[in-house]
Amino acid sequence: MKTVIIGGVAAGMSAATRLRRLDETREITVYERGAYVSFANCGLPYHVGGVIAERSSLLLQTPESLASRFALDVRVRHEVVAIDTATRTVTVRDIDAATESVETYDDLVIATGAAAAPGPSAGAVPTHTLRSVDDVDRVLEVLADAGPQPSVVVAGAGFIGLEAVENLVARGARVTLVTRGRQVLSPLDAEMAAPLLALLREHGVDVRLGSTIVGAEPGRVLLDDGGTVEAVLVVEASGVRPDRGLAEAAGLEVGPTGGIAVDARQRTSAPHVWAVGDGVEKRDHVDGEPALVTMAGLANRHGRAVADDIAGLEPAPARPALGTAVLGLFGATVAFVGWSERRLIADGRAHRVIHTHPASHATYYPGAQAMAMKLLVDPASDLILGAQIVGGDGVDKRIDVIAVAMAAGLTASALSQLELAYAPQYGSAKDPVNMIGYVAQNLAEGTTDAVQWHELPAALDAGAALVDVRTPAEFAAGAIPGAVNLPLDDLRARHGEIPDGPVIVHCQVGQRGHTAARLLTQLGYDVRNLDGGYRTWLAGREAMSSTLAEGEHA
Amino acid sequence: MKTVIIGGVAAGMSAATRLRRLDETREITVYERGAYVSFANCGLPYHVGGVIAERSSLLLQTPESLASRFALDVRVRHEVVAIDTATRTVTVRDIDAATESVETYDDLVIATGAAAAPGPSAGAVPTHTLRSVDDVDRVLEVLADAGPQPSVVVAGAGFIGLEAVENLVARGARVTLVTRGRQVLSPLDAEMAAPLLALLREHGVDVRLGSTIVGAEPGRVLLDDGGTVEAVLVVEASGVRPDRGLAEAAGLEVGPTGGIAVDARQRTSAPHVWAVGDGVEKRDHVDGEPALVTMAGLANRHGRAVADDIAGLEPAPARPALGTAVLGLFGATVAFVGWSERRLIADGRAHRVIHTHPASHATYYPGAQAMAMKLLVDPASDLILGAQIVGGDGVDKRIDVIAVAMAAGLTASALSQLELAYAPQYGSAKDPVNMIGYVAQNLAEGTTDAVQWHELPAALDAGAALVDVRTPAEFAAGAIPGAVNLPLDDLRARHGEIPDGPVIVHCQVGQRGHTAARLLTQLGYDVRNLDGGYRTWLAGREAMSSTLAEGEHA
Known part of the structure; x- marks a missing residue:
């Protein structure tokens, strides 16, 4: 029996090593088009920043170590260019020798992962992703040639983009972060992301929200708002999409998200073909719908489950993905x-x-x-x-x-x-x-009723009174416009000062506000507590104003 | 309606403040026999060590702050000395005024907590627990009078005992830890506790396992093995027992563990009487039996649930206790x-x-x-x-x-x-x-089969071969007696060297051992993996030898 695995990083290698532990006699071949297998992809940005000092730390396994420990036949710089599910063969291109051969399989695992989404081309400025050891090598070469305090643009404010920013700053670069979004880290809500924007700016990062790179000249990139930003390097981190071309060409079903469609055992639409990792759809925990969730933990776990399935064990069906x-x-x-x-x-x-x-x-x-x-x-x-x-x-x-x-x-x-x-x-x-x-x-x-920071203006417009139950010192240090200050500990004595009609109370974080709301409710008021208090309101206001200040066009 | 709460720390105060938030009109009186309410009992050892520098940090609330915010009538240095559930009255002793009065209640909450178990009396040496702010004051007084590097004995190697040790060391004391147990921190198994013993000794603590204080003379305590230990102070931390005397005298049911018996809503055997906190029994998560679990989190949570019950809300029934x-x-x-x-x-x-x-x-x-x-x-x-x-x-x-x-x-x-x-x-x-x-x-x-460190001697006696699959360098640095070294990466080639019969494999931590076990199983061997590898075996051996070295009499 022969298993072919396409892709030798997280998901593919988890499948390969688990399969060997379950089946000593099976032939297992791993094809990886890159130069390295089983590298620490989540560590790549940190080698750029020098936090992970040794490049060798990124290389967790080699074809040699995998051969001696797990009897795996690992071929790097070998790209599978075609799959024929009818004849159960793959066409493999040896990149260095520039030759192709056709190999048979009994079972096939596709773990081709995701690729950087086509970002705005930077043309005249060197542009690299941070997806492979080669990428990091190239980024470090550009930085080494650039002299002190090089200007670098990072495109994209997701995980990899922000990790790249931090590490480029650590290396002494002057960093401009360009993102189409109204905020950084779009999985967060605006008021939760606001402190991150402040943090980036505190660390000297020039953050351009609502901006897109539209071109480049030597030494600078051009933005869609007509501005230019100096750059010896663009780190492209605008997102990834499933690398599904090979699977699609082989006639495998692709799901509505653009990922390879698999069942809870990672089986594709073709018999004897599994797919796993960032290239495949997961099932979302909240709505049960197909979703793309590109997390290393899921890739490893599902890779292992594929090995169980191939070896004839009952695999644990994939749980819906949370995206933690x-x-x-x-x-x-x-x-x-x-x-x-x-x-x-x-x-x-x-x-x-x-x-x-x-x-x-x-x-x-x-x-x-x-x-x-x-x-x-x-x-x-x-x-x-x-x-x-x-x-x-x-x-x-x-x-x-x-x-x-x-x-x-x-x-x-x-x-x-x-x-x-x-x-x-x-x-x-x-x-x-x-x-x-x-x-x-x-x-x-129903013990308490709350109003959100973004609902506050409408509530006040509708005539609600806003009562700030913090101390006078807190109130003096900054308050919500229109609020009157009635400290919690005085509220029993002074609640008569509150005008008739609906009341919104708030404190610094929400807890004293809750106590105040309970007190006033029992005294007959129609009262809601401002959820998260002054702090959340302030974060929300910062989120709104930073968006406006950027002149962003949503 | 009038609610009386006996005890004003974690459980009692959670009940009182929640009840006020639910019911503004109810009369709520809290009697606390100590001088302080709502103090940070889990922080007490850290004030001894100076980590929590300010004594005032320990005092989270005062009767005055609780009156102004929650309209609570909090009486410190007032001890409830009797409960009459028939007439719904309590007899309260004003400790300072030395007077007694009888007070009525509609609902009663007993939150008297736990008291230090009667430890070995140290007689001539000042002996204090670390259960109250007063205790800490007294300990600090003794230390202040003692001059540099005072000799202190800590009796008991549980949580409070070990926290006391750390903080006394931080204060410059020479600390002897005396415990009846064969190890420190008895909720841990021996091999898990072994590193803690080493850590204590690294920090200069003289640990006396299997020892008990049997008496004292000025400046020293006497141990049951005939030895003496210098001491200007004994910190008594041998454990606590439910402070149930008041409840018992009132005819409330006490459970098999010695804690006040309550149902999942914290109701005692008498109508209108709840009990909560360290003085009551919980239900154990594993076997569902009554258990004493003295954790602040449970005390707070159950106190809050009592308030819900009294106020007529449906309280969340107490979940079985895990003792995290x-x-x-x-x-x-x-x-x-x-x-x-x-x-x-x-x-x-x-x-x-x-x-x-x-x-x-x-x-x-x-x-x-x-x-x-x-x-x-x-x-x-x-x-x-x-x-x-x-x-x-x-x-x-x-x-x-x-x-x-x-x-x-x-x-x-x-x-x-x-x-x-x-x-x-x-x-x-x-x-x-x-x-x-x-x-x-x-x-x-059944993919793998394991043997525990303490089962190894019997397995080897029964004729199993022990194969260490670590590298020769690891083997040379320390190995289990009787093991032969066959590195994992050589195992496919050299497994013929393993003698016939059952085999136990091991590595450093268990993971390579698992791979080796899988390989050998498939080659037809009867093989088990030493769980936790060399490290767990070593910890187990240390646990055994420290016990023996102490000459402890179990």
Whole structure:
């Protein structure tokens, strides 16, 4: 029996090594068109920045090491150019020898991954992606030739784009970040992304929102707004699309997202052909529809499942994808899972929104860091639809906890019941995840009613009074226009000062506002609490104003 | 309506503030026999060490702040000395005024917590617990009077004991840790606790395992082995027991564990009387039996649920307790959840054991820290029975992920499918939790068979061959007696050198051993992999030898 695997990085190599552990006798051949297999693709930006000092650290395995340990026949710089599913053969091109041969297979695994989407061409300026070790080599060559403080443009403000920015800054480059979007990191909602824009600018990055590269001259790129930006190098990170040409040409079914269509066992529409990794569609956790989710964890997991299926084990069917992700950026940590509010609105799905601003651990213990959390909840089922967290320490932990809760089908209210490990340097007796669960429970039970930052103007226009229950000192340091200050601890005595009609209360982060809302509700007021308090409102305002200041054309 | 709450720290104060948010009109009185309410009890050891520099940081609320914000009537230094459930009255002693009065209640909440178990009396040496702000004041007074490098004995090697040790060392004390146990931190299994013993000794702590204080003379305590230890102070941390005297005297039912018996809504055996916090029984997650689990998170959560019940909301019934816990010790992090192997064995419950030694994040990114993980699994259901993790960064995250999986009823194999956030500075594409799930799945499916470190001597006595598949350099640096070295990458060529009969393979941590076991199984050998590899074996040997070296009498 002979298995051919096309693509030798995450998904393909997971399939190959697992298959060998299950079947010692099978012939396993891996074709990789690049020069390297099993390299640390998520580490590539960090070698540019020198954080990963040694290039060799990126190379986790070699064809030789895979041969000696797993008896794999790994051919680098060999590209499969055609698949014939009828005859079960592949046509393989030896790139260096410039020869082609036809090879048979019993089972075929396509793990060709994704390729950079066609970005705006930079023409006269060297332009590279950060998808392979070769890419990094080329980027480092350009930087080495450029002298000190080279000007570099990064196109795209997603994960790879932002990681590239951080690492180029670390190398001393002057970086301009160009993105079509109204914000950086589009999976986040605007008010959650706003602090990242500020952070980028604090670190000297020239961020151009709502901009596109339309051309280049030697030493500069041209933007669609008529501006030019100096650049010795463009790092292209505008996104990826499934590398499906080979599969498509072989007649394999492609799904509505443009990814290769597979079932929960990663089987394509052709017998004896599996596909796995960034090139294939996943099933979305929230709506069950096909989705493109290009995460290394899924690629590895599904690669392993393919090996189980080929070897005749019952593979664990692929679970719907959550898209859990985390990013480090200039000391901050950003993480998300599931759907954003923007996506829920675009899809017309009912949702409830919760913002909190907890500390990473008990504030009486030194070193607690602030974080902003957002939870999206299905009002009918109380199931969690998504979450976003921006902060420092402990962000990755909380997103993982919420991701597990989502995968297990726990409700948002049930987050309050989770028994998380507590000591004052690690968390709080009521962990941030518990607390956001309590807020969810209060909303679900109708104990409290909330208004979102972007709903505030309409509510005030409709005549609601806005009561700021923070201390006078907090109020003096910055307040929402139109708010009157009635500190929480005075509210029992002074609530008569509140005019008749609907009331919106707010504090700094939402917690005192909740206490105030409960008090006023019981006193007969029609009251809502401004979700996330002054902080979320401020982030929302920053998001709006940065968009406007950019003169962006949405 | 009048609610009386006895005890004003975690559980009692959570009940009081939640009840006020739900009911503005109710009279709420809190009696606290100590001088402080709502203090940071988990922070007390860290004030001793100076990590929490300001004593005021420990005092989260005062009777005055609780009166102004929540209209609570909080009486400190007021002890409830009797409850009459028939007349719905409590007898309250004003400690300072030395007067008593009888107060009525409509609803009563008992949150008297736990008290230090009667430890070995130290007689002539000042002896204090670390349960209250007063305790900390007294400890600091003794230390202030003692001059530089005072000798201090800590009795008890649980959480509080170890936190006390760390903080006393930070203050410059010479610390002797005396514990009846064969190891420190008894919720851990011996091989998981072994590195902590080494860590304590590295930091100059004189650890006396299997020892008990039997008396004292001025300046020294006497141990049961006839030895004496210099001491100007004994910190008593031998454990706590429910403070149930008041409840018992009132005729409330006490459970088999010695805690006040309550139902899932925290109701005691008397109408209109709830009990909550460290003084009450919880229901254990693993066996559903009553258990004492003294965690701040549970106290807060159940306190809040009591308020819901009193206010007529449907409270979320208390979930069975997992006992998730985390400890920082000299830069290491130790965490666990559920049952230990020792407890499973003692209870006669079938279980499967898995040890792994992953890195905190991708090893190609600098700064990854090693951790040791242990997972206990029910072989019949594949449900998770417990976990233990010792390491540094990322330990708290992984225990929380496993705790959520346990609470949600996920299987051990399903850990492999969790979609956890990955970037190289935060985790691995196959996170440590995923990897231990894969091992669980391999064991559940019979893809691999394992032997535990403590089963190895018997297996070797029975004639098994022991094959070390690490490199010759690793073998030379330290090996298990009787092992022959056949490196994994040579195994296909040299397996003929293995003698007939059963074979045990091992590597450093278990992963190469698994690959070797798969290879040899397919070549027809009867093979098992040494779970956790050389590292777990070594930790187990250290655990055994430290016990023996102490001359401990078990």
